[in-house]
Amino acid sequence: MRLVYYIGIDLGGSSVKAGIVTEQGTVVLKDKKPTRSKEGSDTIIRDIATLVEELLVASELDGQEVGGIGVGIPGAASKEGFVYFATNIFWTDIPLGETLGKMTGKPVFVANDATMAAVAEYRLGVTQQAANSVFLTLGTGLGGGIIINHQVYSGHHGIGTEVGHMTVGHNWDYDCTCGNNGCWETFASGTAMKNHAKKLLSQKTPSVLKEKTKDDPDHISIWHLFEGAKEGDEVCLQVVQRMTRYLAVGIANLINLFDPEIIALGGGISAASDFFLDELKLQVSERIYVKKMNLTRIEVSQLGNDAGIIGAAMYARDEERRNNL
Amino acid sequence: MRLVYYIGIDLGGSSVKAGIVTEQGTVVLKDKKPTRSKEGSDTIIRDIATLVEELLVASELDGQEVGGIGVGIPGAASKEGFVYFATNIFWTDIPLGETLGKMTGKPVFVANDATMAAVAEYRLGVTQQAANSVFLTLGTGLGGGIIINHQVYSGHHGIGTEVGHMTVGHNWDYDCTCGNNGCWETFASGTAMKNHAKKLLSQKTPSVLKEKTKDDPDHISIWHLFEGAKEGDEVCLQVVQRMTRYLAVGIANLINLFDPEIIALGGGISAASDFFLDELKLQVSERIYVKKMNLTRIEVSQLGNDAGIIGAAMYARDEERRNNL
Numbered sequence: 001m002r003l004v005y006y007i008g009i010d011l012g013g014s015s016v017k018a019g020i021v022t023e024q025g026t027v028v029l030k031d032k033k034p035t036r037s038k039e040g041s042d043t044i045i046r047d048i049a050t051l052v053e054e055l056l057v058a059s060e061l062d063g064q065e066v067g068g069i070g071v072g073i074p075g076a077a078s079k080e081g082f083v084y085f086a087t088n089i090f091w092t093d094i095p096l097g098e099t100l101g102k103m104t105g106k107p108v109f110v111a112n113d114a115t116m117a118a119v120a121e122y123r124l125g126v127t128q129q130a131a132n133s134v135f136l137t138l139g140t141g142l143g144g145g146i147i148i149n150h151q152v153y154s155g156h157h158g159i160g161t162e163v164g165h166m167t168v169g170h171n172w173d174y175d176c177t178c179g180n181n182g183c184w185e186t187f188a189s190g191t192a193m194k195n196h197a198k199k200l201l202s203q204k205t206p207s208v209l210k211e212k213t214k215d216d217p218d219h220i221s222i223w224h225l226f227e228g229a230k231e232g233d234e235v236c237l238q239v240v241q242r243m244t245r246y247l248a249v250g251i252a253n254l255i256n257l258f259d260p261e262i263i264a265l266g267g268g269i270s271a272a273s274d275f276f277l278d279e280l281k282l283q284v285s286e287r288i289y290v291k292k293m294n295l296t297r298i299e300v301s302q303l304g305n306d307a308g309i310i311g312a313a314m315y316a317r318d319e320e321r322r323n324n325l
Numbered sequence: 326m327r328l329v330y331y332i333g334i335d336l337g338g339s340s341v342k343a344g345i346v347t348e349q350g351t352v353v354l355k356d357k358k359p360t361r362s363k364e365g366s367d368t369i370i371r372d373i374a375t376l377v378e379e380l381l382v383a384s385e386l387d388g389q390e391v392g393g394i395g396v397g398i399p400g401a402a403s404k405e406g407f408v409y410f411a412t413n414i415f416w417t418d419i420p421l422g423e424t425l426g427k428m429t430g431k432p433v434f435v436a437n438d439a440t441m442a443a444v445a446e447y448r449l450g451v452t453q454q455a456a457n458s459v460f461l462t463l464g465t466g467l468g469g470g471i472i473i474n475h476q477v478y479s480g481h482h483g484i485g486t487e488v489g490h491m492t493v494g495h496n497w498d499y500d501c502t503c504g505n506n507g508c509w510e511t512f513a514s515g516t517a518m519k520n521h522a523k524k525l526l527s528q529k530t531p532s533v534l535k536e537k538t539k540d541d542p543d544h545i546s547i548w549h550l551f552e553g554a555k556e557g558d559e560v561c562l563q564v565v566q567r568m569t570r571y572l573a574v575g576i577a578n579l580i581n582l583f584d585p586e587i588i589a590l591g592g593g594i595s596a597a598s599d600f601f602l603d604e605l606k607l608q609v610s611e612r613i614y615v616k617k618m619n620l621t622r623i624e625v626s627q628l629g630n631d632a633g634i635i636g637a638a639m640y641a642r643d644e645e646r647r648n649n650l
Contacts, residue, residue, distance in 0.1 A: 167493050
């Protein structure tokens with residue numbers, strides 16, 4: 001039997017990562033380049049094509065053995081790979097699938113990066129083979145990927161799963177960049193935590209953060225906040241507690257709507273979950289509508305840095321197979 | 326070819342409606358009884374079985390021609406028809422499917438009443454053949470039914486689609502009966518509108534409502550509120566405007582999450598939608614995350630009183646066919 005490989009691309013704000021992945025989800029070779037956002041989409045797409053070419057040469061595979069290319073983008077795209085927007089790399093209406101397809105001669109499949117991470121977890125990680133799951137990336141922002149009935153669900157027009165922009169309350173501190181007030185990611189994300197800490201510091205509350213950041217609030221990282229909380233610092237504790245409370249509000253909403261088998265937590269904040277996971281589970285159990293059926297498991301993602309590459313490759317595999325049915 | 330019929334049951338707080346429905350969704354005969362909630366679930370289930378029997382006799386069908394029975398309940402149930410709860414008829418953990426199945430000798434399929442209404446709209450109404458849609462019942466409370474990829478989606482454990490208990494803000498006036506504050510239905514439902522009107526009246530705001538209700542705030546109906554708003558009454562206008570604003574918040578949330586093809590509005594409030602639909606669509610378009618892709622249609626349901634019966638029968642048809650695959 002001939003082996004088939006898929007190429008997974010993780011297009012992020014700072015780097016483009018690419019990998020050759022087996023049908024079973026093992027990365028055999030990977031590489032990356034900086035994302036040249038300021039030079040426009042043509043440059044970035046050419047860089048992706050070059051990465052693909054270089055990986056094929058280095059791996060001594062000829063193109064015949066590659067079944068397709070999956071690209072995870074920080075934005076939303078149609079099933080055909082037309083990128084509606086990818087804000088932090090300044091893309092609007094870019095025909096990524098078509099252009100990259102012509103350059104490489106391979107079928108290209110594009111989806112949101114959180115969706116790709118959800119696929120990786122579904123194939124190899126914590127939501128493995130769960131029929132219905134929601135994956136959350138708790139990073140700078142708050143993204144989501146949804147699997148329903150064993151398939152990626154991105155909405156009818158490819159613009160769903162924007163979990164971070166679900167209104168969950170009123171945020172008295174700041175509006176969301178999307179123009180609304182009260183988006184979930186303004187309460188439960190790295191940015192939300194940093195903003196909350198800055199506000200508390202501006203109220204002259206004493207905190208170990210001053211020392212950790214050499215008195216520059218712009219240098220606060222989520223690691224400072226979790227470290228400080230572990231040390232018992234009042235400001236850091238308040239920040240983590242509020243983030244946890246709102247994480248519970250949004251997760252309870254998702255359970256009331258989707259009632260998934262598992263909700264998986266990924267992204268930078270999830271790496272510190274030992275500090276808040278028990279409290280989060282408790283608060284979710286108190287908020288869900290059907291309290292006696294507290295069945296949705298809340299788990300921390302298992303895959304590391306390669307999740308974006310693996311998920312994109314597995315997504316390409318699944319879509320290519322579906323197209324060939 | 327032998328004709329097959331399905332029986333649809335709409336179990337509500339005040340009445341049990343039943344109908345014999347063709348495979349195409351036409352009601353050929355229907356009847357109803359009062360819901361004897363206080364006499365317990367056994368009595369109600371026996372009443373349902375009696376209704377079924379009486380309809381079969383009156384229609385001169387023998388049982389052979391009936392493919393199955395669908396029951397819409399005001400609560401949540403497993404796929405096997407085990408009712409976890411149905412608060413306003415005082416049910417907890419009732420094996421409705423099993424009991425009614427034994428009494429009638431027919432396969433019984435149970436789901437939430439809003440889900441059944443969603444199925445009716447999908448088969449014969451405004452969401453007809455849409456792959457992905459959300460149906461909202463804007464009545465005393467706020468219920469929902471979700472169709473994903475042409476199939477009913479009720480969650481992994483059958484307790485999803487509780488849209489009314491999505492937290493969307495802080496409600497300074499009252500907590501939700503579920504124990505949380507800020508549930509969508511405390512802002513956008515008949516109960517929410519009445520409570521808001523009562524509050525404004527208690528602040529001595531002059532209003533035509535006093536005349537319409539003979540100065541008894543407990544007699545306020547949503548019709549009084551919409552009538553008053555059409556007459557330009559300040560209290561009624563405020564009530565309708567706030568309901569519309571929060572309806573837009575929640576619908577934008579659903580679009581950001583599900584990105585459906587259509588969101589259909591049913592229930593008593595939707596009957597007055599000529600008064601707020603344009604404003605609602607405008608506000609939704611301003612709130613959704615991908616503003617340039619304002620593609621989800623917001624439509625008023627087309628089916629009348631029989632939607633519950635028809636939906637339950639069509640649900641039974643679809644589930645029975647799936648089981649026989």
